[in-house]
Amino acid sequence: MQTMKKIVKGAAAIFAGMMVVTATPLTAYAGEYGYTYNYDYWGDVQESPDFYNVCKVFTGSDLGLDTNLKSPDGIFTYGNFIYLCDSGNNRIIELKRDSAEKLEVVRIIDSFEGDVEVKTFSNPTDVAVSEEGDFYIADQGNARVLKLDKDLNYIMEFTKPDDNTLDPSLVFQPKKLAIDTAGRVYCIATGINKGLIKYEADGSFSGFVGATPVTFDWTDYIWKKFASQEQRAKMESFVPTEYENIFMDYEGFIYATMAINEDKASKTDNAVRKLNLMGNDILVHNGEWGILGDLYWGSGGGYEGPSVFTDVTVMTNDIYVCLDRNRGRCFGYDDQGNIVFCYGGNGNMNGYFRKPTAIDCIGHDIYVVDALDNSITVFVPTEFGQMVYNAIEQFDQGKYTESGESWQNVMNQNGNYDLAYIGIGRSLLRQKRYKEAMEYFELKYDDENYSKAYKQYRKEWVEDHIVWIVLVILALFLIPLGSGRIKRIKHEIDTADIFMNLQDGEK
Amino acid sequence: MAAITKEKYDRYIDSLKFALYCISHPLDGFWDLTHEKRGTYAAANTILIATVLIRILKLRYTSFIFMTVYWEDLNIFLYIASILFPLSLWVVGNWGLTTLFDGKGRLGQVYMATCYAFTPYPLIQFPLMIFSNFVTVDEKEFYAMVSAISLVWAALLVIAAMGQIHEYSAGKNLLFTVATLFAMLVMIFILMIFFSMISQGVSYFISLGKELLFRL
Numbered sequence: 001m002q003t004m005k006k007i008v009k010g011a012a013a014i015f016a017g018m019m020v021v022t023a024t025p026l027t028a029y030a031g032e033y034g035y036t037y038n039y040d041y042w043g044d045v046q047e048s049p050d051f052y053n054v055c056k057v058f059t060g061s062d063l064g065l066d067t068n069l070k071s072p073d074g075i076f077t078y079g080n081f082i083y084l085c086d087s088g089n090n091r092i093i094e095l096k097r098d099s100a101e102k103l104e105v106v107r108i109i110d111s112f113e114g115d116v117e118v119k120t121f122s123n124p125t126d127v128a129v130s131e132e133g134d135f136y137i138a139d140q141g142n143a144r145v146l147k148l149d150k151d152l153n154y155i156m157e158f159t160k161p162d163d164n165t166l167d168p169s170l171v172f173q174p175k176k177l178a179i180d181t182a183g184r185v186y187c188i189a190t191g192i193n194k195g196l197i198k199y200e201a202d203g204s205f206s207g208f209v210g211a212t213p214v215t216f217d218w219t220d221y222i223w224k225k226f227a228s229q230e231q232r233a234k235m236e237s238f239v240p241t242e243y244e245n246i247f248m249d250y251e252g253f254i255y256a257t258m259a260i261n262e263d264k265a266s267k268t269d270n271a272v273r274k275l276n277l278m279g280n281d282i283l284v285h286n287g288e289w290g291i292l293g294d295l296y297w298g299s300g301g302g303y304e305g306p307s308v309f310t311d312v313t314v315m316t317n318d319i320y321v322c323l324d325r326n327r328g329r330c331f332g333y334d335d336q337g338n339i340v341f342c343y344g345g346n347g348n349m350n351g352y353f354r355k356p357t358a359i360d361c362i363g364h365d366i367y368v369v370d371a372l373d374n375s376i377t378v379f380v381p382t383e384f385g386q387m388v389y390n391a392i393e394q395f396d397q398g399k400y401t402e403s404g405e406s407w408q409n410v411m412n413q414n415g416n417y418d419l420a421y422i423g424i425g426r427s428l429l430r431q432k433r434y435k436e437a438m439e440y441f442e443l444k445y446d447d448e449n450y451s452k453a454y455k456q457y458r459k460e461w462v463e464d465h466i467v468w469i470v471l472v473i474l475a476l477f478l479i480p481l482g483s484g485r486i487k488r489i490k491h492e493i494d495t496a497d498i499f500m501n502l503q504d505g506e507k
Numbered sequence: 508m509a510a511i512t513k514e515k516y517d518r519y520i521d522s523l524k525f526a527l528y529c530i531s532h533p534l535d536g537f538w539d540l541t542h543e544k545r546g547t548y549a550a551a552n553t554i555l556i557a558t559v560l561i562r563i564l565k566l567r568y569t570s571f572i573f574m575t576v577y578w579e580d581l582n583i584f585l586y587i588a589s590i591l592f593p594l595s596l597w598v599v600g601n602w603g604l605t606t607l608f609d610g611k612g613r614l615g616q617v618y619m620a621t622c623y624a625f626t627p628y629p630l631i632q633f634p635l636m637i638f639s640n641f642v643t644v645d646e647k648e649f650y651a652m653v654s655a656i657s658l659v660w661a662a663l664l665v666i667a668a669m670g671q672i673h674e675y676s677a678g679k680n681l682l683f684t685v686a687t688l689f690a691m692l693v694m695i696f697i698l699m700i701f702f703s704m705i706s707q708g709v710s711y712f713i714s715l716g717k718e719l720l721f722r723l
Contacts, residue, residue, distance in 0.1 A: 042577055447572040451643030458641070 035351065036343040038417060041288050041445045043267065043295045046416035051332070051341035051388070052366060052379040054351040056101045059375045063095070063105055069374040074126035074138070074176070075358040075367055081106070082360070082367065083127045083135075084376065090121045092137065100365055100380050109135075114154020118142055126176045128248075136185060138174040145174050145187055145199075158185055161197050161205040178248040186246060186254060193242045195279060196256070209279030212240040212258050245358075249314035253282070257309035257322060260292055267295055271309050272322060272333075285337035286448070293324045293331045294342070303327050303346065311359045313366070317393050321359060321366060328353035330366065330379075334392065338419055341385070351377065364389055384413050391423055400430035418444045429453050434460065522547040526554060526626045533664055537671035540623060541616045548615065551622035557629040559590055565632060570639040573650055593691070597621060597665075600690035605673050605683055612672035620672050624664035631657035 036048045060068035070088025077083070082095040082103065091110035095103045111120045122141025129135055133150030145158040160172035173190040174197075180186070183201030186209070195211035224232060247255045254275040268290040274283035285291055293307025307324035309331075314320040318335035329344035345352050354372035361367065364386070366379040381389060391406035404427025411420040425440030426449060434457035441450035462469065525545045529536030540546040563586065566576050598621060602614045612620070635653055642650065669687075670680035 041575075442571055445571050445575050447644050450572065451645065455643050 035345065036341060038342065039289060039295055039339050040416065040418050043289055045296075048341065048417065049384045049414050050382050051343055051385040052330070053382050055365070055378040055380040057350050057373075057375050057377045058103055059373075063093070063103060065093070065105065065108075071357075071371040072369045072374065072376075073357050073371060074124075075360045075369045075376070076127050076129060077360045077362050077367065078129045080362065081129070082362070082376075083129060084369065085124045085127050085358075087123050087125055087140075087371075090123065090141075092121070092124055092127055092135075097362055100378055103376075103378075109152060112146075112148050112152040112154055114148075116154045116157070119154075121146075125174070128177055128179045130179055130183065131181065134183075136177055136179050138177045138187065140173050140175065140190075143172040143174075145177060145185060147185075147203075156203050158187070158199045158203055158205075161192075161208075163205065163208075165194070166192065176243075176245045178246045178254055180248060180252055186248075188243045188246060190242070193240045195240070196243065196246065196254070196275070210254070210256065210273065210275040210281070211279075212243065212273070214240050215261065215264050217264060244309055245311045247312050247314060247320075249320075250316055252277075255312045255314055255320055257312045259308050260306050262297060262305050265292065265306060266290070267292070270337075271307070272312060272320070283337065284335060287333070287337040287339060288445075289339070291322075291333055291337055293322065293329065294327060301346065307331070310357055313359050313361045315361055315364065317389060317396065319389075319392070321361065323356050323359040323368060325356050328356055330359065330368070334419070338422075340388065340419065351379075353377075384410070387413070388419070391420075395423065395426065400427045403427045404431070422446050422449065425449055425453070429456075432456070519547055519549050521545075522550040523553060526550065526623050529623050529668075530626045530630075530660070530664060533667040534671060537620055537623070537664075537668040540620060540668075541612065541672045546619050546623060548619060551619040554625055554629070555594075555622045558625045559587055561629040561632050561636070562590060563587070565636050568640075569636050570642070572642070572644055572647065573639050594621065596691040596694055597687060600694060601669060601683070601687040604686055604690055605669075605675075608679075608683070610673035610675070610683075612669075616672050617669070620668035621665055624668045625661055627657050627660040627664065631660075 034047045036050045036052075038046045038048045040046045056062075067089055069084075069086050072084055073087040074085035075082065080097045082097060084093045084095060086093055089110075091108055093108055094106040096106050098104055113119070121137065121139050123139075124137050125140045126138040127135060134155065135146070135148040135150070135152070137146040137148065139146050143160065147155045147157065149155055158174075160166070160170075170191055175188045175190055177185055177187040184206075185199040187197040187199070189197060192208075193211070195208035198206050198209050200206050220235075224235060227235065241258050241261075244257045244259060246257075249255060256273045256275060257271055258273070260269055260271045270283060270285055270291040271293065272283060272291045273281040276282050283291070289295055293309065297304060297306050303326055305326060307322075307329070308326045309322040310325040311323045312320055319332055319340055322331045322333070323329075324331060324344075327344075328346040329342055331342050332340040334340050343351075346354065348354070353368065353370050355370060356368055357371045358369040359366060364381050368377045368379065369375075370377065387406055387410050391403050391410055394400075394403035394406055404424050407420045407423035407427060410417060411424065414420065421440045421444040425437045425444075425446065428434075428437035428440065429449065429452060434453045437453040438450055438457060441447075441453060522545060525536070525540070529540060563583065565574065566581070566586075598614065598618045602610070602612070602617045604610075605612060605617075631653060635650065635657070639650055666680065666684050669675070669684065670677065673680070673683075675683065
């Protein structure tokens with residue numbers, strides 16, 4: 001009986017072993033990344049529980065449209081309304097969000113009224129809606145940015161900037177736009193790399209803002225010095241790159257994304273800029289790695305090169321989500337530039353993309369538009385994702401203790417999450433529990449926060465032990481001094497006259 | 508082991524203490540090191556071991572503010588070799604060159620003097636390592652500067668030591684320092700060729716053997 005049991009056990013063990021051996025390659029083939037992952041301090045990929053789940057994928061028929069969507073290119077959300085640029089069908093669809101899994105078509109906008117020749121759109125690529133309900137539409141095929149009122153009456157249009165540095169033969173092709181509360185329009189146009197085209201509310205062009213910095217390395221410069229005129233013409237010229245997309249956040253800052261050059265970029269470069277009114281980049285990037293999506297650009301699954309952020313959206317908790325059209329992934333970053341989540345991939349399944357073009361959010365829900373699938377994918381945060389958001393928002397609201405508890409819950413679900421450790425540490429730091437905070441910061445190599453905590457800890461320690469410190473310092477001074485004096489006295493006694501006399505007397 | 512006499516022990520301690528004289532009076536010290544036979548191999552080995560040991564200790568006990576270690580990729584033997592390999596290249600290269608150009612130092616003496624010149628490294632880095640745990644990022648510069656001082660000091664001592672044991676003038680000494688660095692590169696090059704030749708030779712015979720087995 002005993003031996004029988006042993007044999008059964010042994011067989012079971014061998015079988016289990018075989019299962020492991022055969023199963024391992026299968027999981028390995030599923031890709032080096034899981035669906036959701038994170039980059040840690042070292043830039044290593046750390047698997048993560050899912051941060052977002054697909055709630056629903058809407059196609060034209062799901063929305064109840066007669067003609068299916070055709071290469072939709074832009075999405076804009078305002079309140080509970082979603083405006084989708086159905087670029088291929090030359091129309092804009094206004095949707096109302098009843099709940100995460102229910103979108104309702106309010107109206108289909110394909111023409112408008114007013115005193116203008118062309119009253120339809122041609123390849124509208126982006127749309128924005130102001131607080132008053134005015135529409136701003138990048139009507140690319142008609143070389144104009146339209147402004148319509150909420151009843152679709154023509155108000156005005158913004159045309160090719162009247163700037164003599166622009167090539168006169170260049171056809172104005174507005175691509176993406178953003179508007180501010182004062183009615184100013186910021187626009188990206190194909191072939192214009194001087195920055196964002198800025199129009200005043202009255203329609204006049206007022207200049208280019210926030211051109212991307214020109215990058216070149218010195219070897220290129222030297223080559224160019226030695227090259228002939230013809231060679232130089234063939235070389236890449238040192239010009240700013242065009243922006244990919246822009247987004248106006250709730251505070252009035254413009255988030256702009258740009259493609260980064262694979263040959264020249266380092267892993268600490270940023271593909272996102274946050275522009276203030278002056279056009280200066282004020283993005284905080286205290287993270288260990290640049291805000292550029294994936295850190296590994298090698299070929300995998302037919303895709304290679306750096307992530308290309310085709311769109312960006314900003315939530316009210318200052319977390320911004322970038323959409324990578326190269327590998328079809330979403331990357332979330334917090335206000336300090338730390339990576340919060342990465343998820344997605346290219347493919348046909350729900351939650352994977354074929355040609356993602358635009359992203360926007362309502363609350364924490366994320367809407368991604370795919371131009372090949374002709375669909376909108378709705379992502380809602382999982383329990384884990386919601387917990388991270390809670391922790392971040394509680395901290396922003398000054399509820400430090402609660403935030404610490406939330407981060408602890410996050411860590412219980414994902415022990416490989418650097419932000420959780422740092423979050424707990426920051427919460428402890430606010431609670432003046434410096435020693436514990438230091439431990440958490442040290443675990444994830446956060447030297448700035450560690451130093452903040454340590455500075456306070458050191459101060460407290462010195463204050464608590466000031467008596468001892470003074471005593472030790474005094475002792476350090478007094479003991480050599482005292483011993484010197486004692487020696488001198490001893491010497492004086494030894495050489496004192498009376499004793500010398502005595503000694504003499506003895507002699 | 509039993510042969511460690513009191514006399515030998517005293518001489519060892521004396522020669523170890525002499526390292527302190529060497530680093531503060533390099534020219535005088537390194538002259539006496541070989542010419543007056545003030546140095547011992549035991550002391551030189553001790554300093555070298557201390558240097559290697561401190562370098563390893565630093566990995567673990569330096570504050571993470573100054574040094575973050577990716578433990579997964581750390582190979583302790585390679586790490587030790589990162590001192591010993593350049594050192595042996597330096598010693599052999601220097602001796603090989605200077606012996607052709609009137610250098611008075613012998614191979615062992617070059618080794619001994621170089622090890623003695625390392626003294627500032629453990630001497631400074633050890634307290635600095637402890638100190639690093641009591642500072643914040645704002646005080647980072649201080650650490651970096653003191654750390655750099657220890658390295659520059661050691662490097663200057665190596666150069667000074669070579670000049671003294673070979674009885675070279677300052678100019679000739681500098682020239683041979685540069686030449687030695689060049690010799691180290693040449694040796695690395697030759698070693699690389701050597702190893703790739705050997706591996707190709709071995710693989711030739713392995714494939715020959717395989718072929719034979721296949722035909723038989």
